[in-house]
Amino acid sequence: MTMRLNVEHRTHYTYNAPVPYGLQQVRLRPKSRPGQLVETWDIEVLGGQVEVAFEDEHANSVDLVSFTPGQSEIEIICRGTVTTEDRAGVVGPQGGFVPLWLFQRSTDLTKPGDGTAALVAATTRQDDDLSTLHALSALVLSRIPYSTDQAAPDLTAEDVITLGHGVCQDHAHVFITAARAMGFPARYVSGYLMMNDRVDQDASHAWAEVHVPSLGWVGFDVSNGISPDARYIRVATGLDYRGAAPISGLRYGLAGEAMSVSLQVQQQ
Amino acid sequence: MCRLDGMAKQTQFFDEMTGRGNGPRAPYEDYCAWFKNEDTARLLAKSEEAEALFRLIGVTFNVYGDPDATERLIPFDLVPRIMAAREWAKVAKGIEQRVRALNAFLHDIYHRQEIIRAGRLPAEMIARNDAFLPQMIGMTPPGDIYTHIVGTDLVRTGDDEFYVLEDNARTPSGVSYMLENRETMLHMFPELFSKVKVQPVSQYPRSLRRSLSACAPNACEGRPTLAVLTPGIHNSAYYEHAFIADQMSAELVEGHDLRVVDGRVAMRTTRGYKPIDVLYRRVDDDFLDPLTFNPDSMLGVPGIMDVYRAGGVTIANAPGTGIADDKAIYSYMPDIVEFYTGEKAILQNVPTHRCSDSEALKYVLDNLADLVVKEVHGSGGYGMLVGPAASKKEIAAFRAKLEANPGNYIAQPTLALSTVPILTEAGLAPRHVDLRPFVLVSPDRIEITPGGLTRVALTEGSLVVNSSQGGGTKDTWVLEE
Numbered sequence: 001m002t003m004r005l006n007v008e009h010r011t012h013y014t015y016n017a018p019v020p021y022g023l024q025q026v027r028l029r030p031k032s033r034p035g036q037l038v039e040t041w042d043i044e045v046l047g048g049q050v051e052v053a054f055e056d057e058h059a060n061s062v063d064l065v066s067f068t069p070g071q072s073e074i075e076i077i078c079r080g081t082v083t084t085e086d087r088a089g090v091v092g093p094q095g096g097f098v099p100l101w102l103f104q105r106s107t108d109l110t111k112p113g114d115g116t117a118a119l120v121a122a123t124t125r126q127d128d129d130l131s132t133l134h135a136l137s138a139l140v141l142s143r144i145p146y147s148t149d150q151a152a153p154d155l156t157a158e159d160v161i162t163l164g165h166g167v168c169q170d171h172a173h174v175f176i177t178a179a180r181a182m183g184f185p186a187r188y189v190s191g192y193l194m195m196n197d198r199v200d201q202d203a204s205h206a207w208a209e210v211h212v213p214s215l216g217w218v219g220f221d222v223s224n225g226i227s228p229d230a231r232y233i234r235v236a237t238g239l240d241y242r243g244a245a246p247i248s249g250l251r252y253g254l255a256g257e258a259m260s261v262s263l264q265v266q267q268q
Numbered sequence: 269m270c271r272l273d274g275m276a277k278q279t280q281f282f283d284e285m286t287g288r289g290n291g292p293r294a295p296y297e298d299y300c301a302w303f304k305n306e307d308t309a310r311l312l313a314k315s316e317e318a319e320a321l322f323r324l325i326g327v328t329f330n331v332y333g334d335p336d337a338t339e340r341l342i343p344f345d346l347v348p349r350i351m352a353a354r355e356w357a358k359v360a361k362g363i364e365q366r367v368r369a370l371n372a373f374l375h376d377i378y379h380r381q382e383i384i385r386a387g388r389l390p391a392e393m394i395a396r397n398d399a400f401l402p403q404m405i406g407m408t409p410p411g412d413i414y415t416h417i418v419g420t421d422l423v424r425t426g427d428d429e430f431y432v433l434e435d436n437a438r439t440p441s442g443v444s445y446m447l448e449n450r451e452t453m454l455h456m457f458p459e460l461f462s463k464v465k466v467q468p469v470s471q472y473p474r475s476l477r478r479s480l481s482a483c484a485p486n487a488c489e490g491r492p493t494l495a496v497l498t499p500g501i502h503n504s505a506y507y508e509h510a511f512i513a514d515q516m517s518a519e520l521v522e523g524h525d526l527r528v529v530d531g532r533v534a535m536r537t538t539r540g541y542k543p544i545d546v547l548y549r550r551v552d553d554d555f556l557d558p559l560t561f562n563p564d565s566m567l568g569v570p571g572i573m574d575v576y577r578a579g580g581v582t583i584a585n586a587p588g589t590g591i592a593d594d595k596a597i598y599s600y601m602p603d604i605v606e607f608y609t610g611e612k613a614i615l616q617n618v619p620t621h622r623c624s625d626s627e628a629l630k631y632v633l634d635n636l637a638d639l640v641v642k643e644v645h646g647s648g649g650y651g652m653l654v655g656p657a658a659s660k661k662e663i664a665a666f667r668a669k670l671e672a673n674p675g676n677y678i679a680q681p682t683l684a685l686s687t688v689p690i691l692t693e694a695g696l697a698p699r700h701v702d703l704r705p706f707v708l709v710s711p712d713r714i715e716i717t718p719g720g721l722t723r724v725a726l727t728e729g730s731l732v733v734n735s736s737q738g739g740g741t742k743d744t745w746v747l748e749e
Contacts (some may be wrong), residue, residue, distance in 0.1 A: 023528065023559060023571045051571065052531045052578035057405035064574040097379050097406045101395050184296075208492060250559050252568050 001086045003106060004039075005194055009078040009204065011247060012262075014116040015071075015134040015255035022067035022251030024048070027190070027236035027244060028078050035087040036058030036234060041080030047071040051203035058187075059096050060236040060244070067251065076247065081268065082233050089227025091209060091217035102239070103185030108156065110177040119143070119178045129212040133179065135139070139220045140174050146223050153241065171222035171239055172208040176240070185211040189219065190244045192233040194265040201263040204246055209237065228263040233265075282426045282686045283698050284349060295352040295747055298464045302369045311346065311691055318344050318452050343740035344449060345690040346456070349701060349722040353467070356746040359430055359705070361422045362614035364714045365605060366463065367707050370437050372608035374414035377591060378404045388603050396675070398645060399438075399590030401553060403560055406575055409586045411483040411711035416584040417476070417548075418707040419443075419720075422615070422688040431616045431683060432601070433702060437592040438585060439550060442741075443706050444508040446721045447472060447515070449743040453580060465748035467718035473515035475708055475715050476548075480516075480584055482710035484545045487532060487580045492545040494518035495535060497526070499551050499567045508548050518548070528571040529693050546582040547572075551588045595644045595678045596622055607739065618683060624675040632679040633670065636663050639679040640731075641670065654731060656682050685731055688742065690724060700725045702733050703744065719744035 009028070032038045043050070043063060050072070051064045067074055092102055106112060123139055126132045147165035155163070157177035160170040172188050179186040186208060193205040207221040207228060219228040228234075238244030251257075282288065285296045292300040322341055351359075377400070383389045393402050419440025421433040450469050474552060477494065484492035498509035500522050513520035525535050526544070534541035549556065555565040560573040575581050591597060597604075599620035605613040615636050621628040621639075632639060641653040653666040668678050687698035705720030722742040723733035733739040 021527065025559060025574065051528050052575050052580055054574060054577040054579075055406070056577070057402050057407075059406075063580075064528065064571055066571075097381075097382060098402070099384075099395075101391055102402060105395075227487065248559075249564070257382065 001230050002083055002193075003085075004081065005040050005082050005192075005231075005233060006081050006092075006264075006268050007078065007192055008262075008264045009192070010075060010083055011077075012073065012075045012260045014073045014260075015257050017253065018070045018072050019067050019074075019251050020069055020253050022048075022249060023051075023249050024065045024074075024076070024249035025245075026063040026065055026068075026076060026247050027056075027060045028076070028246050029063070030080070030082060030191070030233050030235045031059070031061060034092055035085045035233070036118035036196045037083040039081040039083060041082075043076065044077040044079070047074035047075070048076075057096075057098055058237045058243070060238070072255070084233060086228045086230040088229070089219035090215050091219060093216040094211060095231065097118070100185045100238070103187050103211065104180050104183070105239060106177070106180065107240045107242070109173055109242065110157050110180065112177050112181045113158040115158050116174075116177050116181050119161070119174070120181050123182070128223045128265050129184070129214070130218065132182075133151075133184070133210055133212070133218070133220060136178055136182075137175060137220045138225060140171055140178070140222050141225055142173065144174060146171070153245075168206045168221070168223040173240060175208045175220060175222045176210075179208070179210045187217075187237050188240050188244050189234055190241075190246055191235040192263070192265050193221075193224075193228075194231040194267065196231070199264050199266045201265055203261055204235075204263060205232070206241070206244075216222070278649070281684050281698070281700070282429075284351075284424065284686050284688045284701075285696075287427070292442050295350045299348065299350060299460075302460055302463055304327055308691070308695060312693070314344055314438075314456050315344075315655045315691060318346060318456060320667050321387065321452055321455070321688075322448065333414065342445065342565070342735045343726060345699075345724060345726075345742050346453065346744045347689050347691050347696065348453065349688045349703075350745045350747065351719070353747055353749045358428075358614070359422065360716045360718075362430070362432075363707055363716055365609055365614050366420060366432065366435065366601070367415070367418050367709055367714055368723055369416070369601075369605040369608045370435060371412070371414050371600050371709060372588055373604050374437075374586070374592060375408070375412060376608070378407060378414075378588065381603070386448050386607070387695060389600055392602065393594075393597055394591065397591050397594050399553070399588065399594060401588035403573060403577075404588040409483075409576075410485045410579070413483050413709050413711060414586040415589045415592070415710050416480060416483060416586075418705060418709065419704045422703045422705070423683055424701075424703070425684050426686075429616070431618050433580075433618060434595075435592055435598065435601070436704070438590040439552075440704065440706065441505045441508055441550075442704055442721045442723075444511040445741050446706065446717070446719070446744070447511075449721075455744045457507040465682065466743070466745045467748055469717050469719060472717050473512070476512070477516040477518070479710040479715060480546045480548060481583075482712060483582050483584065485579050485582050487543075493543065494546045494548065495521045495526075495544045497521055497523070497547050497549040497569075499555070503550070505550065512548070519544075520702045523551070523566065523658040524570045526569045526572070528569075528575055531573050531575065531580055533569060533572050541740065544581060546584060548584050553590065556583075556587060566619070585736065595620070596624070599678060600617070618680045620677040623670060623677040623679060628679075629670075629674045632677075633667060636667060636670075640682055641677050643667065643675075643676055644678055649700045649738065653683070657729075657731065682731065687722065688722070690726065690740075690742075697728065699728070700731050700733065701742070709730060718746035 157173040176186040235245040363570040415437040419436040481492040496513040532543035685700040691698035
């Protein structure tokens with residue numbers, strides 16, 4: 001089954017004072033790969049300009065955007081069409097130069113602690129890795145139900161376990177941390193999901209991928225309790241949110257920031 | 269014959285002037301002929317003159333961890349360390365081989381990691397190495413050079429025995445002392461240089477400029493613009509940063525002088541922003557770019573790693589080269605040289621016990637009084653134990669640290685470092701030395717300045733030559749053929 005998805009994703013930052021200098025690293029260019037064909041994709045920046053574009057170590061396409069000096073707003077607009085295919089979440093073998101052991105490293109956001117240990121202990125080991133990981137995914141969701149209360153971008157996996165609920169990003173962090181503790185290479189994925197019942201999506205989506213010897217990378221969307229299908233567009237991967245964040249920036253001055261996102265994903 | 273008061277009985281260590289105490293070796297003959305007609309009092313006066321000169325120029329450094337830290341002068345001894353052209357040629361050949369291997373190794377580690385696939389280096393050596401930067405994976409710097417400026421530390425134990433102590437592929441310092449030491453000697457003893465033909469070192473700044481320019485990125489248009497990035501005046505090596513910039517006609521900049529402009533890293537000038545092609549940075553990796561590394565860094569340039577990865581600037585040395593300075597990696601250098609060059613290493617490695625290995629650890633703990641123990645990420649003589657020179661109490665304290673975190677340490681036998689005489693009130697007296705030659709790597713050649721910086725332990729019997737631990741320096745001569 002394939003789908004042809006149109007995306008329009010606007011991220012709008014406003015500041016309560018002019019920003020003298022600022023930079024944003026933008027990881028918002030999906031790439032063609034087995035199961036995902038990017039037909040068109042454009043990034044437009046209002047109030048800034050693209051300084052350079054490069055591929056990072058995870059082969060993410062990155063744009064470095066600078067603020068036009070003295071602006072008090074900047075908007076990054078992505079528009080594109082992507083054809084996707086349902087491959088039951090299987091992404092395939094690790095390509096490029098990144099050694100698999102790197103995906104077993106813990107990061108500040110994915111440092112295992114007692115909460116992770118308890119999750120791992122409570123996960124029933126199945127005969128095959130895939131079933132074990134699905135069991136882990138279900139366990140994470142049952143212990144940490146989806147809730148947008150207190151959503152914050154910088155919660156660690158252990159914070160989320162203590163809090164007892166979370167959003168897709170939190171689920172991905174907890175799942176990655178536990179999968180690594182079980183010995184699997186695991187990574188964070190940011191991307192888009194077309195929710196069936198609506199055109200306007202709340203926000204961009206996040207899930208996890210785990211490397212299993214027989215299949216390579218396999219996706220797990222803990223929040224929705226499934227492996228990604230044709231409704232998912234993979235945009236960037238990293239060891240955690242910070243490595244795959246759609247936009248991460250730095251700016252001079254003391255201006256306060258407000259952000260709004262509008263995202264439409266619809267089937268053509 | 270030199271007045272080698274108190275030197276004749278030296279037989280335990282190889283003395284570079286007198287061998288095993290049998291009178292001047294060939295490279296020192298002309299110097300000794302000059303020296304015997306000199307008056308010790310006049311030379312001691314010259315010594316003070318040299319110190320005044322250094323103070324005037326401002327060649328100073330700071331010692332970390334010293335609560336009374338003020339700028340200090342590194343003591344200079346005016347008896348040169350002398351090598352024959354033939355001795356040097358062999359050393360230089362060995363260094364060149366090693367530096368070639370280092371660059372190939374760094375490329376490999378950040379690409380296919382063939383050396384790990386081949387089973388010649390355990391993956392943990394990289395996985396546990398703090399200096400390994402994932403952001404460099406897949407990145408080929410302009411000209412495929414990772415370590416542009418290398419300071420291979422050597423020690424000598426005999427007529428034909430040299431060991432590499434450290435590779436210093438990250439940021440070797442001290443080249444300003446090499447240049448100032450020679451300048452001072454030429455100034456004080458012009459007649460000596462007409463009697464003894466010494467290969468010059470003064471071309472170093474020009475060579476550095478040429479070598480860095482040869483690594484300019486594709487984005488460079490016309491003659492490359494070079495700059496030296498310093499953490500600022502509070503850095504212990506600030507003098508050297510300013511000196512190098514001045515000597516090679518490059519700008520001396522701090523992080524806040526630079527920003528990303530039109531896809532390049534550019535410096536603020538009175539006529540607007542000017543793009544930098546090659547940045548010789550003396551800022552550590554972690555502080556280089558708050559957008560990619562330590563977000564709290566005020567010393568770096570936000571976005572420079574992005575411009576670098578897009579091919580808009582050359583960073584020398586490349587980020588992530590520090591993996592090669594890890595002392596556990598050092599212990600694999602003979603394999604690394606052989607793997608990438610297909611030849612046996614010309615220069616020897618000091619046999620190294622990796623304390624992460626339980627058998628090695630047992631041996632080290634049983635023999636602490638005879639060994640030198642170092643932190644794998646350490647440098648500058650900080651945090652090390654010199655067993656033979658340490659008290660029982662110091663050894664006991666170190667034992668506790670070692671047992672708590674064995675993977676953090678390596679141990680080596682205490683080498684019988686060669687000595688070279690220094691001038692004391694009582695005449696010449698032998699002191700232990702090492703040597704840091706300075707190596708420049710560009711795509712078309714590897715250039716090694718003849719000689720380098722000789723560091724000397726001024727305390728009698730001491731084997732620690734670091735300036736932070738009471739070491740001094742000497743001019744280093746490689747004779748013309």
